[in-house]
Amino acid sequence: MKFSLHIMLILCMLSSYSQRYMDTNDPKDEEVKSLLSKKNDLNAFGAADLKIGDLKGERGLLVGAYGGFIINRRYLFGLAGYGLVTQVEFDGLVPGQTTPKKLHLHGGYGGIIIGGTIAPRELIHISIPIILGAGSMEVVDKDFFVNNPADSEFTVENSVFFVAEPGLEVEFNITKYFRLGAGATYRYISGTELENVSDDDVSGATAMISFRFGRF
Template sequence: MKKLIYTLLAVFSISAFGQKYVDTNDPKDEEVKSLLSKKNDLNAFGAADLKVTNLVSERGLLVGAYGGFIINRRYLFGVAGYGLVTKFEFEGLVPDQPETKQLNLHGGYGGILIGPTIAPRELIHISIPILLGAGSLEVVDKDFFTNNPADSEFTVENSVFFIAEPGLEIEFNITKYFRLGAGATYRYVSGLELENVKNDDVSGTTAMISFRFGRF
């Protein structure tokens, strides 16, 4: 948890130094500055992500999408969701069976996505996405019912969990309506209640490629 707090503090410190703040000190200007103001520029966007990461010591692919709004070209607010699309296999235990066997991990996660963008008008700039949310994982034995080849899978156990995933991404302005990004995130997982999989087994670094569409 301390690592998460330090990471979030560092993220917002970088953002604060990266933005140009101007205060006119005009006594006539009594309006309180806020993100959700009529004077702010609000643009919608949608995006798709490809993430390569390790879960239960196996490398695989997560695919997801996110969308929302960008305020003043700098601040992102939206929702995101990701799912496991490749096989994550590991040795685990099935109830009432003394020996370990090959099991699979299924699931995904999602939540609120926020974060600043530094120098968004530049050809190459920095985005700092932060996802806060929850997810679900299930451990599956795909060969449990040997007498039914059409449906042999059995869910050994499942659990929900909480997730915080801060990241750092370099973005390229390809066109006015398309941005391509590449970067990395760190996934903090807590609250997982499984016998075969622990929080540390599904926490870790992720490499990502992002395709973002909208009016920037």
């Protein structure tokens, strides 16, 4: 009996509180808050990145670009893509051969980029980008066809993979429409199915410089 009375008392208190909330907060006067609301500030942007890191024990340079939208000057959403532009050489095996030889690594990745900015109006602020996507990688023997100098390359093996790359940047407001950033990322790669290259060989930290253009 006492338990029932307590429940009824709690329900009455909640009902009273709800009525007071509805009386002072008319749903017609307040729009439901959402990320893609008409009241939010939405601006387009584009950026170019340079990333330097180790792949298969060799220093490599990745060049890429990304673009999308900045919401309320803080939240970032868009698409990104990067490719390896320097030569990464290592000792590996060609199927059917037992003697190691010089092979080369080619590849790239892309996907969605999301993130946020801390204190975006300040001259110096923090940006936190995260890339989620996929990529492809191939191992190439550049001297496989020795009797054909014009086209001696042969793809030894190739694979697709999943990539997740969170980062941390210190960004500078150079002008109202241009930002320069410098920071680091960690590239996590999973799902490679290669004999000469493992996930750990191509995962790792990178140093980066970013050039971002838009209305900030």
